[in-house]
């Protein structure tokens with residue numbers, strides 16, 4: 203898949219001397235949803251701001267849609283839409299005016315048909331004459347997206363798109379992002395809700411202390427690093443795990459009521475049926491059992507810990 207954004211050897215030191223990005227190499231593929239994850243202060247906003255031309259890089263190179271974001275800023279920027287977290291435009295302006303004005307900022311001629319299409323796709327059409335101050339929080343978020351889409355970009359950055367929104371709206375936003383992708387828009391989002399990345403991303407990148415520590419397809423990541431856990435509720439409490447079962451490295455809860463078996467879901471050599479058979483032979487009976495697959499959040503926490 204061709205890269206629509208290409209970041210190479212990117213470094214950023216702020217005037218204070220603080221090095222916020224260290225030697226970042228990253229390609230974003232055309233048409234994918236890419237989630238950039240990392241703890242507070244990792245460098246996500248700095249990276250996005252550089253790609254969008256809001257912050258100057260110290261060294262390295264970034265291209266967007268083939269254009270250098272420093273030497274060909276206008277061409278590069280015209281391909282990019284940025285959805286910030288906060289709406290800062292005039293509260294007394296109408297939805298239609300604010301979205302049309304955004305388009306004008308990119309030097310694009312007016313195109314009422316496009317603005318109408320964007321507003322309709324965001325369920326904002328019947329609010330087009332409303333002043334921004336009269337909109338609900340969720341609608342204001344949609345206006346931010348409409349503004350970012352006003353100049354027909356094919357790359358969209360969403361900075362924490364669902365921070366502080368309720369579950370209902372979050373699901374709507376996910377739906378919306380998916381439909382944008384199906385229209386061919388490449389989407390890069392930052393989020394603190396790992397669940398959001400798990401739900402939507404094709405690939406995830408982890409950034410920490412200004413370095414990219416891992417970029418991987420979400421499914422492969424979850425398959426490779428994901429672990430499964432089998433928990434057995436014992437019929438009778440157990441004092442200790444029988445020696446015959448030591449190979450499984452089972453963990454017995456303090457009260458002796460629960461046995462937990464953690465295994466690598468990508469390996470074939472851990473046969474649950476054999477374990478259950480051996481438990482039976484050892485006279486250990488259980489009243490219930492359940493399995494759990496580790497989430498992207500578990501993987502994230504362990505990656506961040508490992509990189510500390």
Ligand SMILES: Nc1ncnc2c1ncn2[C@@H]1O[C@H](COP(=O)(O)OP(=O)(O)OP(=O)(O)O)[C@@H](O)[C@H]1O
Pocket residue numbers: 216217218220222240241242243244245246247248249
């Ligand atoms: N203008 C600035 N001058 C000096 N340091 C800055 C400036 N902007 C950001 N930083 C520092 O750079 C680091 C990265 O900040 P950045 O905002 O990129 O992180 P982030 O990953 O987006 O964090 P968060 O998840 O909290 O939004 C932080 O330590 C921050 O304090």
